[in-house]
Amino acid sequence: IEMVPGNSLITKTPEEGRQLAVKMARLVIKATQPDASVREKLRPIYAEDAAMLIAVGQVVATEFATIAAANNYWK
Ligand code: HEM
Incomplete structure (x- = not known):
């Protein structure tokens, strides 16, 4: 199983980041x-x-926090 789909934590938007967090969980x-x-x-x-x-x-919140940090909080 590929634990991080697409092998990247980078997403275009926070909403996509949230979806990735659910997927990873x-x-x-x-x-x-x-x-x-x-x-x-x-x-x-x-x-x-x-x-x-x-x-x-x-669990989803923890995954999302990691994804948000990886995306520099979409700043
Ligand atoms: C369905 C998330 C833990 C088994 C779902 C759905 C979500 C979700 C969002 C709804 C999908 C949909 O209807 O489109 C999560 C997350 C989990 C988690 C984030 C943990 C952090 C578990 C665990 C089990 C499980 C522990 C069982 C060992 C299932 C199954 C479905 C499901 C079988 C399909 C239900 C159906 O639509 O018939 N889960 N889940 N999930 N989950 Fe989980």
């Missing part, structure tokens, strides 16, 4: 649990658990 899950049927089984569990959804938000 999801790819880590896929690398950790390659079995799609197991991921499908676990999906409804985290989807209905507020604390797990907050954890997802935190």
Whole structure:
């Protein structure tokens, strides 16, 4: 699995950076649990658990912070 799609953290806009952050977070899950049927089984569990959804938000925020820094905050 290519953990950073396109091998670059550089994006045109913050919105694209956000999308890349979600993609990278999801790819880590896929690398950790390659079995799609197991991921499908676990999906409804985290989807209905507020604390797990907050954890997802935190992972994406960390990825986004890295991407934002790599893009010099799109200044
Ligand atoms: C769906 C993000 C963790 C399994 C999704 C979707 C997003 C997302 C945005 C909706 C996609 C769409 O409907 O277009 C994330 C992020 C995660 C995470 C950012 C962690 C930081 C996990 C984990 C599992 C999982 C831990 C299971 C092991 C799935 C599956 C779907 C899904 C199977 C497809 C659901 C469907 O549309 O039928 N995820 N997810 N995800 N996620 Fe996650």
